[in-house]
Amino acid sequence: MKGVWAVFYRELMFYRRRGVRTVLSSVIYPALFLLAFGYGIGKGARVSGMSYITFLIPGLITMSSMNQAYGISVEVNVSRYYFKIFEEYLLAPIGRWEIMAGEVLYGMGKGLLPVLFLLGYSAFAGIGLRITPLFLLCLFLHLLAFALLGFIIAMAVESHADQAALSSFVMVPMIFLSDTFYPIDKMPLLARYLGYFSPLTYSTKLIRGTLLPGSHLFSFKYLLFMVGIILALLAVAVVLVERAEA
Amino acid sequence: MEIEVQNLRKRFGEVEALRGISFGVFPGEVFAFLGPNGAGKTTTIKILTGLIREFQGEILYRGEPFSPRILSFKRVIGVVPQHNNVDRDLTVEENLKVHCYLHGLWGKKQRERIREVLELTGLQGHLRRKADHLSGGMKRRLIIGRALLHEPQILFLDEPTVGLDPAVRRSMWDLIRGINVLKGCTVFLTTHYIEEADMLAQRVVILDAGRVVAQGRPQELKEALGRYTLEIYHRDRIEEEFFQSREEALERMRSLDVPAKVREVNLEDVFLSLTGRRIRV
Numbered sequence: 001m002k003g004v005w006a007v008f009y010r011e012l013m014f015y016r017r018r019g020v021r022t023v024l025s026s027v028i029y030p031a032l033f034l035l036a037f038g039y040g041i042g043k044g045a046r047v048s049g050m051s052y053i054t055f056l057i058p059g060l061i062t063m064s065s066m067n068q069a070y071g072i073s074v075e076v077n078v079s080r081y082y083f084k085i086f087e088e089y090l091l092a093p094i095g096r097w098e099i100m101a102g103e104v105l106y107g108m109g110k111g112l113l114p115v116l117f118l119l120g121y122s123a124f125a126g127i128g129l130r131i132t133p134l135f136l137l138c139l140f141l142h143l144l145a146f147a148l149l150g151f152i153i154a155m156a157v158e159s160h161a162d163q164a165a166l167s168s169f170v171m172v173p174m175i176f177l178s179d180t181f182y183p184i185d186k187m188p189l190l191a192r193y194l195g196y197f198s199p200l201t202y203s204t205k206l207i208r209g210t211l212l213p214g215s216h217l218f219s220f221k222y223l224l225f226m227v228g229i230i231l232a233l234l235a236v237a238v239v240l241v242e243r244a245e246a
Numbered sequence: 247m248e249i250e251v252q253n254l255r256k257r258f259g260e261v262e263a264l265r266g267i268s269f270g271v272f273p274g275e276v277f278a279f280l281g282p283n284g285a286g287k288t289t290t291i292k293i294l295t296g297l298i299r300e301f302q303g304e305i306l307y308r309g310e311p312f313s314p315r316i317l318s319f320k321r322v323i324g325v326v327p328q329h330n331n332v333d334r335d336l337t338v339e340e341n342l343k344v345h346c347y348l349h350g351l352w353g354k355k356q357r358e359r360i361r362e363v364l365e366l367t368g369l370q371g372h373l374r375r376k377a378d379h380l381s382g383g384m385k386r387r388l389i390i391g392r393a394l395l396h397e398p399q400i401l402f403l404d405e406p407t408v409g410l411d412p413a414v415r416r417s418m419w420d421l422i423r424g425i426n427v428l429k430g431c432t433v434f435l436t437t438h439y440i441e442e443a444d445m446l447a448q449r450v451v452i453l454d455a456g457r458v459v460a461q462g463r464p465q466e467l468k469e470a471l472g473r474y475t476l477e478i479y480h481r482d483r484i485e486e487e488f489f490q491s492r493e494e495a496l497e498r499m500r501s502l503d504v505p506a507k508v509r510e511v512n513l514e515d516v517f518l519s520l521t522g523r524r525i526r527v
């Protein structure tokens with residue numbers, strides 16, 4: 001366990017040094033989306049039997065927390081290949097999985113910030129979201145899945161150009177095809193099918209479903225599905241970190 | 247024997263980085279790997295410290311077979327890598343703390359270890375400075391100090407003075423000697439500086455293109471050639487001849503009609519006579 005803390009501590013100190021800048025960047029995005037879609041276009045609009053802003057906020061929660069949690073891919077990659085800080089971890093008498101756990105924990109922590117911001121905002125604006133243990137469980141699974149994905153990408157994709165391409169060809173489309181801004185069952189057939197392949201679709205349904213119990217979006221089927229995805233990601237992450245050499 | 251290596255081989259695709267090297271390191275000594283760029287020095291250190299997991303050959307640490315997967319080996323070794331990998335976004339203190347946590351050092355013990363290492367490396371006043379703002383020499387001291395936090399019994403130093411100016415290099419030599427003598431730490435260092443191996447090491451392995459070309463005490467290796475070198479400056483090349491006494495060398499020099507110089511034999515001569523090339527081209 002000492003390795004988990006060591007790695008997490010390093011990232012915490014790193015994050016602290018970046019301070020205000022990083023916190024702001026994790027909040028500015030959802031705030032802008034809120035303004036543009038929630039108040040600009042969506043004012044007075046209704047989707048799936050609720051006001052658009054009520055529909056949108058859970059989507060913004062999953063989108064922005066995914067971005068932050070997945071974002072460790074770049075940070076971990078830079079500290080491994082560019083600054084060679086990873087070498088310190090590989091030399092230490094710790095299990096390789098501890099490195100993974102420390103980084104993933106950090107990614108999950110980063111993902112939590114915009115969630116807190118958006119939940120705070122909705123309480124303030126009087127949007128009735130219900131925070132239940134089931135919601136917390138779904139949020140946990142969502143953060144875990146995307147932090148793991150970020151870690152995997154950091155280990156597997158060495159070049160920055162490839163990372164950027166992955167982001168614009170996979171991550172960004174995923175945001176638009178995953179129920180975040182608009183229900184995918186209202187989309188053209190192709191987009192809908194693509195959406196079914198995106199794990200974000202399921203975590204969005206789970207998070208929106210638990211925050212808005214009236215929406216009937218929640219299903220244990222999705223929950224099991226997320227657990228399955230996480231187990232698969234975990235297996236890949238463990239193999240990659242075990243194989244890592246300096 | 248602290249470390250025994252038998253017939254160590256490593257390929258990177260087409261490149262044969264190590265072509266079957268064997269050597270031993272004795273407890274408490276300063277042991278040096280001397281060799282030009284690409285000789286396989288870093289590859290050897292990476293294998294011995296578990297950073298490269300795939301290799302062929304046999305490695306014993308104090309008689310026990312080494313495997314990169316056994317964590318207990320990692321507690322007895324400290325490693326200073328060739329490239330500077332201080333965590334530049336963190337302070338000196340935070341850099342040291344991360345290493346302490348990695349080795350399970352907490353609380354009072356941690357503070358004690360950090361204090362001792364700061365004293366040893368002369369970084370006392372810099373605890374709260376960002377590592378990135380330290381000078382090159384201080385960054386080197388920081389990574390050496392970091393490697394000593396968990397009190398390793400064997401310290402690996404991969405080209406510890408490369409890129410440092412001569413005065414800083416000398417102070418680094420003093421530090422390394424201090425660690426060896428005061429801490430009783432076995433030191434395994436690599437270098438391509440002849441003086442460094444000569445000054446610091448009790449024993450040297452001369453490595454070239456993945457092969458051991460010579461090993462032994464610097465004194466013995468040199469004496470096998472002679473004690474004095476006569477450098478003869480021909481128009482297109484420098485020729486070297488070896489003599490047991492200065493008188494013989496001077497006599498030979500007077501008999502020549504080209505410029506020449508007499509000096510003591512060094513390890514470069516050993517390398518040259520064995521490989522036909524110089525260490526630094």
Ligand SMILES: Nc1ncnc2c1ncn2[C@@H]1O[C@H](COP(=O)(O)OP(=O)(O)OP(=O)(O)O)[C@@H](O)[C@H]1O
Pocket residue numbers: 258261262263281282283284285286287288289290328438
């Ligand atoms: N990861 C790698 N992939 C491919 N080839 C490698 C790799 N690491 C080392 N090599 C090759 O193996 C050989 C030995 O390299 P090594 O780094 O061990 O040399 P060295 O003695 O440390 O040299 P230097 O003084 O430049 O540090 C070189 O030819 C190098 O190009």
Ligand SMILES: [Mg+2]
Pocket residue numbers: 287288289328404
């Ligand atoms: Mg090297």
